[in-house]
Every structure is written in C-alpha cells, then in structure tokens.
Amino acid sequence: MESWKVNLISVWFGCFFTGLAISQILPFLPLYVSQLGVSSHEALSMWSGLVFSVTFLVSAIVSPMWGSLADRKGRKLMLLRASLGMAIAILLQAFATNVWQLFLLRALMGLTSGYIPNAMALVASQVPRERSGWAISTLSTAQISGVIGGPLMGGFLADHVGLRAVFVITAVLLVISFLVTLFLIKEGARPTVSKAERLSGKAVFASLPYPGLMISLFVTTMVIQLCNGSVGPILALFIQSMAPESNNIAFLSGMIAAVPGISALMSAPRLGKLGDRIGTGRILMATLIVAVVLFFAMSFVTTPLQLGVLRFLLGFADGAMLPAVQTLLIKYSSDRVTGRIFGYNQSFMYLGNVAGPLMGAAVSAMAGFRWVFAATAVVVLVNILQLAWAMRQRRLREARTQAAKRL
Structure with missing residues (x-):
C-alpha cells in the first residue's frame, strides 16, 4: 500500500x-x-x-x-x-x-x-x-x-x-x-523551513497567488462553525417549546443535535470525490446555498420531527463545507506555508466556535428561538456574497494573467 x-x-x-x-x-x-x-x-x-x-x-x-x-x-x-x-x-x-x-x-x-x-x-x-x-x-x-x-x-x-x-x-x-x-x-522527507527562512505573517500572504480569496475562505470557516454553534444554546429549549408535554426532551434534543453528523458521514467522502471532478469551489457554493435554504426553513417548523428532518438534510451539506474550504486552502498555497495557513484557518474556526453560541443566545434573548435560525441564514447568505465576489476576483485575475501570457 x-x-x-x-x-x-x-x-x-x-x-x-x-x-x-x-x-x-x-x-x-x-x-x-x-x-x-x-x-x-x-x-x-x-x-x-x-x-x-x-x-x-x-x-x-x-x-x-x-x-x-x-x-x-x-x-x-x-x-x-x-x-x-x-x-x-x-x-x-x-x-x-x-x-x-x-x-x-x-x-x-x-x-x-x-x-x-x-x-x-x-x-x-x-x-x-x-x-x-x-x-x-x-x-x-x-x-x-x-x-x-x-x-x-x-x-x-x-x-x-x-x-x-x-x-x-x-x-x-x-x-x-x-x-x-x-x-x-x-512523515518522510519534506522541505523544512529554518527559523531564518521563516516568513512573517505579511510575507506569507504576499507569497500567495490569491491572498484575498484566502482571507475569504478563513471567514467562511468561521461562518460554518458559527452556524453550527448558534443553535446549540437554544436547541433543547426550542424543542421543549414545540413539545411541552414530552417527558424525554433530553433524549430528543440529543438525537436532533447528533443527526446532522450521521448524514455528514455519508456525504463527506462522496462530495469530496465529486469536488475533485467538477471543482471544489462549486461544491462549496452549492452546499452554502443549501444551508441558507434549510436554516430559513427551520425557523418555520412546528414539530421536533420537522426540525430533525431538516437538520438531517443540513448534515449532507455540512459534511462537504469545511473539507471543501480546506481543499481550496491547499490548492492556493505552497507546501512552504501550508502549516501557517492551516493554523490561521484553525484560529478562525475557534472564533466561530465562540461567536456562534454567543450569537444564538443573544438573538434568542432579544427576539425568540425562531429568529436564531433566520439570523444564522442571513449570516451564511452574507458570507456567500463575499465568497462569490472573492472567487470572481480570482477568475478575473487568472483571465488577465492568461491574456498577458498570450501577448
């Protein structure tokens, strides 16, 4: 092997x-x-x-x-x-x-x-x-x-x-x-970077072909974690509000919290392989759009079963989003700075872990449980727009470079 x-x-x-x-x-x-x-x-x-x-x-x-x-x-x-x-x-x-x-x-x-x-x-x-x-x-x-x-x-x-x-x-x-x-x-033989050759943070981004796209992908990582975490603080309470007579709220909450992971397990390798064929950027944009639609739909559910079904469907998109971002980070960075790039991306991921529950708790306190799902959908939608703009800038720059080479 x-x-x-x-x-x-x-x-x-x-x-x-x-x-x-x-x-x-x-x-x-x-x-x-x-x-x-x-x-x-x-x-x-x-x-x-x-x-x-x-x-x-x-x-x-x-x-x-x-x-x-x-x-x-x-x-x-x-x-x-x-x-x-x-x-x-x-x-x-x-x-x-x-x-x-x-x-x-x-x-x-x-x-x-x-x-x-x-x-x-x-x-x-x-x-x-x-x-x-x-x-x-x-x-x-x-x-x-x-x-x-x-x-x-x-x-x-x-x-x-x-x-x-x-x-x-x-x-x-x-x-x-x-x-x-x-x-x-x-690990095998790999090009190591000595302390003297170590690039500053500014030089790392200067070495990248598309630094703007890289920052946009970092923000996307933060938003993905934010939308996963925003529902956490209110999930059990929201389920209880829909089924006040139920005596197994903890079990229901645990099931509905875990169900996206099951569908993510099923979708992640398949969508990763599909991304290798048709383009990882397309997979990322498609799954983010699906997430917006599903989060908006969750704000209208009336039973725990409906919420569980929508979260199961969300897992199919969820399984592809972070791997797609990480694949694009690899594509647009060199081996010399891969560790730094993944380190920065991990920082944004942890920031999303912190910001998500805070946002969910704040929105539910001010406007109610259902608005948490709507607010999360809006955050993802804004992220789609900024990511689409960054990808368009990359395509325009690639086109200009190719045109210059032909001349």
Whole structure:
C-alpha cells in the first residue's frame, strides 16, 4: 500500500480518538463545575461558559504559532505534541479541587491543541493533488464520528463511573492517539523551513497567488462553525417549546443535535470525490446555498420531527463545507506555508466556535428561538456574497494573467 494511504488510515484513527476525547467531556462540564462548589444559577452559567470558551480562545491565539512550527520542524512532531499535551491537561482536570484550577487547565488544553489541523496538513502534503478533496473529506469523517460518539460515550460513562473517571478515560484515549501517531505515521522527507527562512505573517500572504480569496475562505470557516454553534444554546429549549408535554426532551434534543453528523458521514467522502471532478469551489457554493435554504426553513417548523428532518438534510451539506474550504486552502498555497495557513484557518474556526453560541443566545434573548435560525441564514447568505465576489476576483485575475501570457 502507498505510504500516503497508510498515513491517511493512521491519521484517521488519531483524529477519531481526538474528536471522541474532546467531545465526551463537554455534555457534563456544567455538572463538573457544580461539583467543584459553584452553586448559584448565575455563577454556574458564567463559569460553565468560561471554562468551555477559554479552550477555544487560547487555541485561536496559538494556532498560527503551532502552524509556523509545523512548517519548520515537521507535522508529525506537532501531532505528538498535541496528543500528549492534551492527554496530560485532561488527566489533570480529573484532580481539580476548585473551578479556578479547572479554568486554568482548560486554558492549558487550548495551548496544547492542534492535532486535527496538523493531521489535515500532513495528509494534504502527501496525497496526490487530484485526490486531495476525497482525502480531506475522508479524514473529516474521523472528527465527525468522534464528535457524534463522544457525548454519548461521555454521558454513559459519567452515569456509571463518575465525572472524574471520564477525564482519566479521555486521557487514555489521547495516549492511544499519541501511540498511533508515534508508531504508524511516517512523515518522510519534506522541505523544512529554518527559523531564518521563516516568513512573517505579511510575507506569507504576499507569497500567495490569491491572498484575498484566502482571507475569504478563513471567514467562511468561521461562518460554518458559527452556524453550527448558534443553535446549540437554544436547541433543547426550542424543542421543549414545540413539545411541552414530552417527558424525554433530553433524549430528543440529543438525537436532533447528533443527526446532522450521521448524514455528514455519508456525504463527506462522496462530495469530496465529486469536488475533485467538477471543482471544489462549486461544491462549496452549492452546499452554502443549501444551508441558507434549510436554516430559513427551520425557523418555520412546528414539530421536533420537522426540525430533525431538516437538520438531517443540513448534515449532507455540512459534511462537504469545511473539507471543501480546506481543499481550496491547499490548492492556493505552497507546501512552504501550508502549516501557517492551516493554523490561521484553525484560529478562525475557534472564533466561530465562540461567536456562534454567543450569537444564538443573544438573538434568542432579544427576539425568540425562531429568529436564531433566520439570523444564522442571513449570516451564511452574507458570507456567500463575499465568497462569490472573492472567487470572481480570482477568475478575473487568472483571465488577465492568461491574456498577458498570450501577448
């Protein structure tokens, strides 16, 4: 088997264990905050929000630095650093005795992040360019699978072995990810960038053929994460408002929250392969348009079943959007700066993770649950317009370059 295929399979399992480990803690984080002595409703809401978001905020700040280091020292080293670093940070959280310790350890966890973007960059640097869409989309199914299975596994373990034990089990999963990376992934010879040759942020963008399009793709990544997260804070409450007599709201909410991941698993490799054939940009624009239509439709649902069906359909588009962005980032950047570019993109992704729930909570407080879906649709629509403009500028520039060559 070709080495890049072996690496793809190995990295897939590494990303799966990482996604599983990170997501299985999130459902009971407020319960753990409460167990650490935070009792009032207001303080519990505040600390739950802080310990959740600080990981993403720190990750957003340090991701470009890790990307730069990956370009200089190699991506396998960054994968080992991230998996072992997160394992230690999460293991220590099991022994926290107050909420401040948990907050600081969650910040430390953000500092050690970067497994999945470096895995993407590693695969992107080795896979044949004509198969990059399929490879990146296949790799994205690992994270999706982990994020689907994580909350279910975390909830089950929390009920049966206790909250603190879940952190220990999570750390063990990340050690498995570390071992998979150490023994199975081969990076091979690659052009490393010395510290003296390291480009400044400005020089990185100057080296790109279409820097405007690159920034537009970063913004698109943020919007994709924002629209995934905006519904999170209100989903259970919205379902409860539609089915007040139901006595299994938690189960319904969990099912409706997870169902897009199932359809995303089905669509990601297929749409990635289709993008390799007809153009990744077309796939990205089409799936964003589908997302706008579905979010607008969600604002008119009257039953949980209707919401579940629309979110299932949304998953088909969702499975293609981020891999399509990442494939385009590879296409329009060189190996010399791929790590930096993926680091910047990861920062925008984390910003979307923070901004989405904040927007959803604010809109629902001011205008009601249904307006969250409408507001999300408007944000995606605005993003489509800016992305379409950036892609048009790229085509015009390409046409001018070709015309100049003919002359």
